[in-house]
Each structure stands twice: as structure tokens, then as C-alpha cells.
Amino acid sequence: MQTPIRTTVVGSYPFPGWLSFASQHLHEFGPADIEEMIEDAVIAAIHDQTAAGLDVITDGEQTRLDFNLSFYGYIKGISPDESATRKFGPAAHDQRGKHQITGHLAAPNGLGVVQEFLRLKKLAPAGPVLKASIPGPYTLSGRLLPNGEYKDRFAITEALLPLVQKELEDLVAAGCREITIDEPSMSCYAYKEDTKRFVDIFNKTVEPVAGKCNLSTHLCFGNFKGRPVGYRSLKPMLPDFLEFKVNEIHIEMANREFAEIELLSSFAERMHVAVGIIDVKNYYIETPEDVAERIKRCLQYIPADKLSVAPDCGLSQTARWASKQKLVNMVRGAEQVRKSL
Numbered sequence: 180m181q182t183p184i185r186t187t188v189v190g191s192y193p194f195p196g197w198l199s200f201a202s203q204h205l206h207e208f209g210p211a212d213i214e215e216m217i218e219d220a221v222i223a224a225i226h227d228q229t230a231a232g233l234d235v236i237t238d239g240e241q242t243r244l245d246f247n248l249s250f251y252g253y254i255k256g257i258s259p260d261e262s263a264t265r266k267f268g269p270a271a272h273d274q275r276g277k278h279q280i281t282g283h284l285a286a287p288n289g290l291g292v293v294q295e296f297l298r299l300k301k302l303a304p305a306g307p308v309l310k311a312s313i314p315g316p317y318t319l320s321g322r323l324l325p326n327g328e329y330k331d332r333f334a335i336t337e338a339l340l341p342l343v344q345k346e347l348e349d350l351v352a353a354g355c356r357e358i359t360i361d362e363p364s365m366s367c368y369a370y371k372e373d374t375k376r377f378v379d380i381f382n383k384t385v386e387p388v389a390g391k392c393n394l395s396t397h398l399c400f401g402n403f404k405g406r407p408v409g410y411r412s413l414k415p416m417l418p419d420f421l422e423f424k425v426n427e428i429h430i431e432m433a434n435r436e437f438a439e440i441e442l443l444s445s446f447a448e449r450m451h452v453a454v455g456i457i458d459v460k461n462y463y464i465e466t467p468e469d470v471a472e473r474i475k476r477c478l479q480y481i482p483a484d485k486l487s488v489a490p491d492c493g494l495s496q497t498a499r500w501a502s503k504q505k506l507v508n509m510v511r512g513a514e515q516v517r518k519s520l
């Protein structure tokens with residue numbers, strides 16, 4: 180049985196200031212400098228998460244510094260296309276870089292997540308569960324532009340699916356026992372796309388590893404530069420998303436002020452539920468008492484042994500000082516409620 184009110188994270192953690200700076204000047208560093216820098220950043224992310232006392236930690240995605248070090252850098256047959264990217268003005272999703280597909284999509288050396296997991300395993304202390312996260316093929320397809328061979332987003336998704344599948348199998352083979360497949364594009368676009376098709380894509384992706392590790396998915400409504408992009412309701416996801424073949428579903432709730440919290444009970448009948456109880460977009464720091472009160476609300480719909488608590492999304496867009504304190508308070512609040520059970 181799972182630890183009641185398990186404390187976990189989505190995946191990313193803010194880069195330290197020096198790492199953000201270095202990521203803008205990577206050409207000045209050699210490969211060995213970059214490896215050292217990445218390792219130091221992962222050590223810092225592990226430190227902050229273990230000091231907070233989390234049950235589950237990640238490498239903070241500290242290696243995903245730029246195009247070459249992120250998934251897109253591992254995918255052959257694409258090249259960056261910034262022809263339509265807006266560079267200035269208010270931050271929004273049209274400022275995210277896109278890629279042209281220039282050849283056959285393949286990832287002969289994997290997507291890099293196995294190396295991330297092995298580094299985390301090497302550096303992390305015994306105790307917390309070590310989690311790897313990987314974007315699902317639908318989310319990953321969002322920044323690739325269709326062409327003659329890959330006619331639309333679904334065709335690109337189909338082509339990326341085996342690449343993600345292979346990485347999942349390799350992660351399990353490397354000893355990873357906790358994996359999140361990030362598919363926030365599915366929650367963002369559930370209101371206008373065929374949700375049954377989403378479920379088919381998702382279940383096909385995880386099929387080779389289902390039952391071999393603790394599998395979860397992260398569904399949020401967007402957090403690029405701290406801004407949402409989706410229609411923020413759970414209703415369009417139901418009932419189809421109940422068919423996701425996962426052990427745990429993570430859903431953003433705090434920034435939506437726990438709207439539709441009652442709908443979480445239908446998920447809890449089928450799987451464990453990780454609730455976003457920390458608002459990654461708000462610089463109000465939740466106190467342990469706020470956290471305890473939020474957890475008690477969740478317990479009305481989800482039994483304690485099926486409930487995990489987490490921030491709404493990855494913390495990469497939230498300043499490190501705030502992220503750190505938010506995680507500390509989240510764990511304190513969870514401990515308060517655990518004691519009272």
C-alpha cells in the first residue's frame with residue numbers, strides 16, 4: 180500500500196541563476212564543463228527536494244538546457260524553425276520555438292531520459308523514490324510543423340509514439356520504477372479534440388511498460404512563462420480519461436482554486452490521484468496550515484492511501500526561493516494531516 184498523502188513533484192525544478200546564465204552561453208563551454216555543470220545543478224535540485232522531505236524526487240530536469248540537450252535535440256529529421264516566432268512583447272505560447280520536419284523522424288540514441296535517470300540514481304541519497312518524466316507523443320508533437328509526409332499533428336504523434344515507447348522500455352530496463360508521462364496537451368485540448376483518440380494514443384504508448392512500474396500522467400492547463408493555455412475544466416476529459424492505463428493521474432487544482440474538486444472522486448475509483456495543491460503561478464507562499472486545509476478538502480473525495488500531493492505543475496517557471504519554501508510547507512502540511520489520520 181502507498182504511503183498515505185504521499186508528497187511528490189511533477190518533474191521540473193527552477194534552474195539556479197548561474198545555470199540559466201550558462202545555458203545562454205553554452206558555446207563557451209566544453210562538453211566536460213557542461214557535464215560538470217549539469218551534475219552540480221542536479222545535486223542542487225536533489226538537495227532542495229530532499230531537504231524539504233519529499234517522498235518522491237526527480238532530477239529537476241536540470242539537463243534540458245537547450246535544443247541540443249532536450250528531446251528535440253535527440254530527434255533526427257527536424258530542425259529549428261523560428262520564422263513565425265514572436266521575440267518581444269508580453270510572454271505567450273507563440274514565443275515557443277517550433278521545428279520543421281526535414282526527414283524521417285527517428286531517435287537512434289534514445290531521448291536522453293535514461294541518462295537523466297542514471298545520473299539521478301548515481302547522485303541521490305537512499306530513501307526517496309526516484310522518478311523520471313517524459314513528454315508523451317501528443318505533447319511532444321506540438322512543436323513540430325506538419326509537412327507532406329506527416330500531414331497533421333496526429334500523424335506526427337503516431338511517428339513519435341514508438342520513440343517514446345522505446346525510451347519507456349529502456350527506463351524500466353535501467354531500473355526506473357516511477358515514471359510520469361507528461362501529456363498536458365491532452366488536458367489543454369480535451370475540450371475541442373476527440374478524447375477517445377487521446378486515450379488510445381496514451382494507452383498504446385504505455386502498453387509495453389504497463390504493470391512494470393508505477394506509471395502516472397501529468398495533466399495541467401499550461402505553464403509556459405507561468406501562463407495557462409487551456410480551457411480549464413475537467414468536464415471535457417470525463418468520462419474518457421478514466422480509461423487511461425495509469426496507476427496515478429496528476430491534476431492541476433490550486434491555481435483553479437479547487438474548482439470541480441468533486442470530479443476527482445470518479446478518478447479515485449479507478450486509480451490513485453495526485454492533486455496539485457501548490458500554486459506554481461502564485462508568489463503567495465502557502466503555509467503548512469493552508470496545505471493541511473487543502474489536503475482535508477481532497478480527502479473528502481480521495482482516500483488517504485490513494486492521494487498524493489504535489490505542485491500544480493513543474494516548478495521550472497517559479498523562482499527557486501519560492502519553489503523551495505513551497506515544497507517545505509507542502510511536506511509540513513502533509514505531515515500534519517498524516518498525524519491526524
Ligand SMILES: [Zn+2]
Nearest residue numbers: 363399492493
Ligand atoms: Zn504542467
